[in-house]
Amino acid sequence: MSRDKCNVVVLISGSGTNLQALIDGAAAADADFNVCAVISNKAEAYGLTRARDAGINTVAVSHRDFADRESFDRALIEEIDRHQPGLVVLAGFMRILTPEFVRHYSGRLLNIHPSLLPKYQGLHTHQRALDAGDREHGATVHFVTEELDGGPAIIQARIPVEPGDSADTLAARVQIQEHFIYPMAVSWFARGRLRMLDDRVELDGEPLPRSGYTVTG
Template sequence: MKKAKVAILISGRGSNMSALIEAAKAPDYPAEIVGVLSNKAAAPGLDIAASHGIATASLAQSKFPIREMFEDTMTQILESWGTDIVCLAGFMRILDESFVDHWLGRMINIHPSLLPTYKGLHTHERALADGATEHGCSVHFVTPGLDEGPVILQAKVPVLAGDTAATLSARVLVEEHRIYPEALRMLANGMARIPATLH
C-alpha cells in the first residue's frame, strides 16, 4: 500500500498533531507523517515530532518582507518532504488565497465547533454565551474563506450545566483527537474529496 505523505502545520504543542502521529503508526493506516512545520521556533510540538523521528522545520513570518514570500518558502519546505496532504493542527495564521489554492483539496483543518456555527476564535466561550445545548468539532477542507470549507467529519458533545470554557474545551478535545485521524484516513484513501465545483 502506497501511503499518502502528510505534513502538519502547528504553532504550539500540537495535541492534534500527536493524535495523527499515533494513528499513522498503525500498519494499515493509509498515510504517513513526513514532516511538521511551525511558524514559531519554540513550539513544543516540534520537539514531540522530532522525538518520533519526524522531520521538523520552523519559519518565522517576521523574517520575510511580504507574506507571499513566507508562504512560498513554506510550500518549498512541504514539497521537499514530498507532501501529498497538509493538516493544520493549531496553526495560528490566516493563510493567503494563493497558498490555499495550491493545496486545495489536499489541506484540512480541525476546528472546535460544529461548523458553520462559530467560525473563528473563542468558540467555547461563544457557545456558552449563547446557551447552546450541544457543541463539538469539525474537520473540514481548507478554502480561502475562514472555516468555510466543506466538512468531512463532525463530532458532538453535550453542553453540561456548570460547564466553563475549559471543561467544554477538554471534552471537545477528546473528540478532536478521535475524528481528525479518521478524517485524514478518509482523505488519504480517497473516501473524502472536495467537491469539483470548488476547484
C-alpha cells in the first residue's frame, strides 16, 4: 500500500546548496518526501531561484520588517503552517530561533551543522577544527532544540583532515558529505523510521548513540 509523501518546508538564507540536494532527493523515483515550499529571510537569496526553477512555492519574509525576533518568528510560523508540513528543515537559515518557534515544531525540525557536534557549535567550524589540530572533521544532522546546535544527533559524516587543508578545502569536502546525509535523514523521517524522544533519537525503534548514525567519507 502506498503512503502519502511527507511535505517538507525548507528555510534558507543563502545560495541553497543543501536545498538543491533536497530538491534532487525529492525528485528521485522512489522519493518519500516532497519539498512543498522554500522560505527565506532574504529576498535575494539564490536558493529561492533554485526552488522556483524546480516549480516549488517560494516566500520571502524579511526579518528586517519586524521589531524583534519574537514577532518575526510568529510571522514565520504562520507562513510555514499555511503549507501544512510534516517536517521543517533548516538549510543555511542564518537566524537564531526563539524557544516559541522551536517548541512549535518540536520533533519535526531538523538542521545540519558543519562540524562533528558537540564540537564547534556556532560559526567558523572548519578553521576551528584546523586550529585544534583535529584529525577528522565533518557534518552533523540533528533535531533542533532550544540549545543552539545542541539538539540530539541523527547522522554524522566524518572525513579525514588532510595535510595542507585550508578552511576552504575542508569546507568543500564537508559540503559534499552534507549533500549526501541531509536527504538521507529527511527520507528516514518521511518513512516514519526516525523520531526524537526527549533528548535522544530512535531509528527503526532502536536508540542511536549520542553521535548519531555515522558514515565515513
